[in-house]
Amino acid sequence: METGNKPRRRVGSTTLGLALILAGVVMLLYYFWPGFDFLLAAKLSPLILVALGVEILFTSFKPEERRYDFLSVFLCLVLMGIALVVSFLPSLYNSIGPQRHALEASLSAQLEDSYYQRLKDSPVQDLAVNLYLNYASQPASTQQISAGDTLGLSIQLSGSYESAEDFAESCRQVLDQLDLQNPRVDWVDFTAPAPADVLVPDETGEESYEDMQASLYLSGPYQLAWSAQEMAGSVSFF
Secondary structure, rough: OOOOOOEEEEOOHHHHHHHHHHHHHHHHHHHOOOOHHHHHHHHOOOOOHHHHHHHHHHHHHHHHHOOOOOOHHHHHHHHHHHHHHHHHHHHHHHHHHHHOOOOOHHHHHHHHHHHHHHOOEEEEEEEEEEOOOOOOOOOHHHOOOOOEEEOEEEEOOOOOOHHHHHHHHHHHHHHHOOOOOOOOEEEEEEEEEEEOOEEEOOOOOEHHHEEOOOEEEHHHHHHOOOHHHHHOOOOEEE
């Protein structure tokens, strides 16, 4: 009669084998099947943790056949780390991937068209929409842009303004023509040419004429609701 110790299995080895097989299958499908949804496979990666938990529970009924050693524990930790990292890849891809940039560009173009229609008879020379979507935001239209997203406007006015009061008055008129609540605008940056060139000394002390520019930056609902007189105090020339 043969005697000897019955070999004990390492907890995690079965899950590791299945994970390697599935990873290989996913890679093959990704390379040879153009329509394969790799992001969906990444979202299912936490199933590795489920399989590992099932294996631990199964072997717990036969403790004499179970053995934990450094290598087994290390492999389990590696599996858990890979599963956690891969499960976050879809969210990361949606936040910084090309689809997110394409969505922001599309919505920005729609907003620019809408604002230009409202500002046809205004002194606006150029307008740029600065839209930054929240990482979890996926608006299908400009009406669905939420409070967690950031929307700003860079507006350049035509003409020449001799005083801060005149510049602020034009800025107030432009804001009154815009719908700043649907979607909500977080900030507006106005710029316009100043009336005349001024002498500015360089590093050697020599003076030369340089163009001046008027600027007004408004942020938040309180400043965007300022009167022209209140705005004039924040106008700067540089």
